[in-house]
Amino acid sequence: MRTYFHVDMDAFFVSVEELFDPSLKGKPVVVGGRPNERGVVSAASYEARKFGVHSAMPLRTAYKLCPRAIFVDGHPDRYREWSHQVYDVLHSFSPLVEMASIDEAYVDMTGTERLYGPPLKAAHLLHERMKIATQLNCSIGIAASRLVAKIGSDQAKPNGVLWVIPGQEAAFLAPLDVRRVPGVGKVTEKNLHTFGIRKVGDLARLDKAFLEERFGKWGLALAGKSRGEDAGGWFDTEIGEDANPKSISHEHTFAEDTADLGRLEATLARLCEMVGRRLREHGLDARTIQLKLRYSDFSTITRAHSVSRPTQIDTELYEEIRELFRNNWRAGNPVRLLGVHASSFTDAGKQMELIGEQRHERWKQALAAADRLRDRFGESAVSLAASLRGKFRERTHENPAGLPGKKPR
């Protein structure tokens, strides 16, 4: 029998912003951008939620619901920094910590009773230490499975603790909406509703074979989840081992759709640089390069190509991407979004030994130098996109990233 904590920070982005600007406290706050921008709400304060504002909602909609809300830009660097602090606090309780995202973590607390006492006492201590170290509140779910711990922390919000005593899982889950089960989204919820399945208890009563027949492999996992078991997908892996990423991608939505080839290609070049940089940071080579293209009507295509020689080099990524783009863009059709996605990774070191090409090696050294420059002087210091000069706006203080914006008049 194991004991898992699921620790979920309360209104994480908003709370971090409040630390930098205490005047935000107690007010309706929306993190994500200006109310007239393209984009969605990253996080909303509890006061803003009272007006119906929630994350993933378009900013313009949030503004209609709550015009007096304070709209602030997100600060990913701050959130990462606080996330590390959260990790440190959790790690002081148990060596087995896995950050499931920037603001939530699973902690394996099995066998810590001698140190911290029973689970509720440990949770109380964790609340205290978290507050002292980060000034932030969190909610804690405790259970014998990660799944139930996660659902528990959700029910405990805000700033609460919920312990589901072993053996009580079914009773705890039965009255909850199926939507509370991680992995059940809008579509699955609707599907389940058509079968009259609304509560987790309805799900648990069903025959496993029925669910497997209707929903395949996922249905089988769902049957397990309805009984509180860690089954399927990301619940199968062990806590604590942090693997390399399986994919690295960057994408950009234009403030206004554009059909300007120069701007489009300059954007792709910049996205390739961002992806290349992350590949080098992780020491990975990508075999599959994927373009994402979204038109004004939101229709979206992806086009991928696997190369014979995996790469982490900006120009090689860009060559592939430009090829994909030229072969698949319906020229003249305004584009809303472009994305560059790299996957099928191989270990860069091993790859280099096999190939041992000097040209490749020189490129790597040049890029490493460029990465160091970027570290010192910022992202705009060195750029492949700059070779496409004249096709996009010069980088300025208003546009430090050099992302293509409006062309100069």
Added chain:
DNA sequence: TCTGGGGTCCTAGGACCC
């Protein structure tokens, strides 16, 4: 409701091979 960006996992069809 005019819809971000970064991920993970799953499905399904076709190519290709034995």
Added chain:
DNA sequence: TCTGGGGTCCTAGGACCC
């Protein structure tokens, strides 16, 4: 020469999470 079956890789798309 009317048409198998299993395995694997590649590609495209979609559900879902924060």
